[in-house]
Amino acid sequence: MAAVAPVPCWPPPPLAPPAAGLLAVASPSASPDPQTLPFVLPPAGYPLFPSRGPVVLHLVRRHPDFLAEVDRRRSSSLVEFLKDEGAIPSPEDEKRREKVIQELKEIVMQWAKSVAREQSVPQRLATATVLTYGSYTLGAHGPESDIDVLCVGPCIATLQYHFFVVLRQILEGRPEVSGVQTVESAKVPLMRFRFAGIAIDLTYAQLPVIDASKDINTFNPQLLPKIDERSWRSLSGFRVNEKIAQLVPNAEKFQVLLRCVKLWARKRGLHCHHLGFFAGIHLAILAAYICQRYPNASVNGLFIVFFQTFAHWHWQVPVSLHDEPTDCLHSEGRLMPIVMPCNPPEFCVSNVTKSTFKKIREELTRGYAFTKDPLRHNFEWTSLFESFPYAEKYQQFLRIALCAPTSAELHDWAGWVKSRLRFLILKLEKAGIGCDPCPYEEIDHTVWEPSMVFYWGLIPEKIIYVDTSSLKEDFMKDIINDVYGKVKCLRSNVAISVVGLSQLPKSMRSHSVHWQYMQHCMLGYQATSEDQNR
DSSP, rough: OOOBBOOOOOOOOOOOOOOOOOOOSSSSTTSSSSOOOOOOOOOOOOOSOOOTSSOOOOOOOOOOOHHHHHHHHHHHHHOOOOOHTTOOOOOOHHHHHHHHHHHHHHHHHHHHHHHHHHHHHHHTTBBBBEEEHHHHHOOOTTTTTTTEEEEETTTSSSSSIIIIIIIIHHHHSSSSSEEEEEEESSOOEEEEEEEEEEEEEEEEEOOOBBBBBHHHHTTTTTTTTGHHHHHHHHHHHHHHHHHHHHHSSHHHHHHHHHHHHHHHHHHTTTOGGGGGHHHOHHHHHHHHHHHHHOTTTHHHHHHHHHHHHHSSTTTSSBBBOOOOOOOBBBOOSSSSOEEOSSSSEEEEEOOOOHHHHHHHHHHHHHHHHSSSSTOTEEEEEEEHHHHOHHHOOSSSSEEEEEOOHHHHHHHHHHHHHHHHHHHHHHHHTTTTOOOOEEOOOOOOSSSSEEEEEEEEEOOGGGOOOOOOOHHHHHHHHTTSHHHHHHHHHOOOOEEEEEEEESSHHHHHHHHHOOHHHHHHHHGOOOOHHHHOOO
């Protein structure tokens, strides 16, 4: 592992009681539930807001019962909005997921036995199992959410051959499985597929034992130092999940808040890790941070203070659920450092770039602008969760089209190229071109081959000329930088071009947004040169 420099982790001081006349939150002496709204000025030393610019809070002196009723109604309407948006799965959907996980456990157990037979090891000794993590295990998944699954295998089952070749062949032979694709060179290698219609992200951890299911269930601490780096990264998601569940004071409120944050991020084009935005683990830690510091706040109050906190966060300071300083190391994630609450502490892997960091800041500020007034008469959750209006924001787009001879090959090709898209964003930024990668996947109906198309908004002020031929040539070097990429390129292709609004698919031109309102609403925030440079 390459040497990296330590980053100080800032421990926030205890919250002081709010000033007289402001609404109390997370205070032992505060009124009982339902908790009032958390519109408070930060105590001294607590950097919710930057000192360089004024932040106007609406300080209201209304009867506490009236404010509590407003808060209660907003919390109730927020939960109803989640249901209307289909963000909460039905009992039938939950049963389907449980069945899929049980069948995966049986498949990997038989896989371990077949590996043992191949290597002349007694089959009764070799075991494997699967563990779930991510939003599913945290209880914040939706009907369309994928399930993050960790396959834990024995020492005789290797990643490159037994997982990516043998187990893949077993899965492809199942009638319930479709669209298998592998991402072998990612920091956390994985297989993606659908099992009975449910999306699965399957990672692998190879334990230095034969009876893997027994040792992982007891979580023998003596095994951890013997695990290889890739398996350690794969285990991180599971370990972080357990720690988050222990640290949040109210699991139910945390689950609702995380559902809200994830839905907001998806609607605004921020929930796509390979494009430089948030991964699920980032959002989970940010939501847990708010729940941890405001244990008595309502669901509405937690969501509001989420935007209030992170719209004004000093992002040179890591977000951490640990109260004590840590000397954890990192070589990436400098733009938005977030600490995983595991032991020893580690920084989350981050793909954030200057362009995506700028959009994340803008969207957090937009959320703050929408929610900062507790008594706004025309407040509607639908406005906050409006789909991002790419066609209204940008005039030009970078079009990235992938194609392959068959659907199966396209799945593989797309998985590989997606893992390299961050390099394309960095190349654009190096050329002085800002971009907003749209995570939607479109289809090119003008070609007969299976295809997948992405459209990235190009920032008008930065664009003079985009040499797409040179851009593609440089990007292809990142795609074919190893044997896997070279093999995939033999039958697949990527095309890059710049298009205008008229060439966008209808699905991207149908969104609307209250942009005039937002222009007025956001006049109070202007990014300084320090923000832009950072």
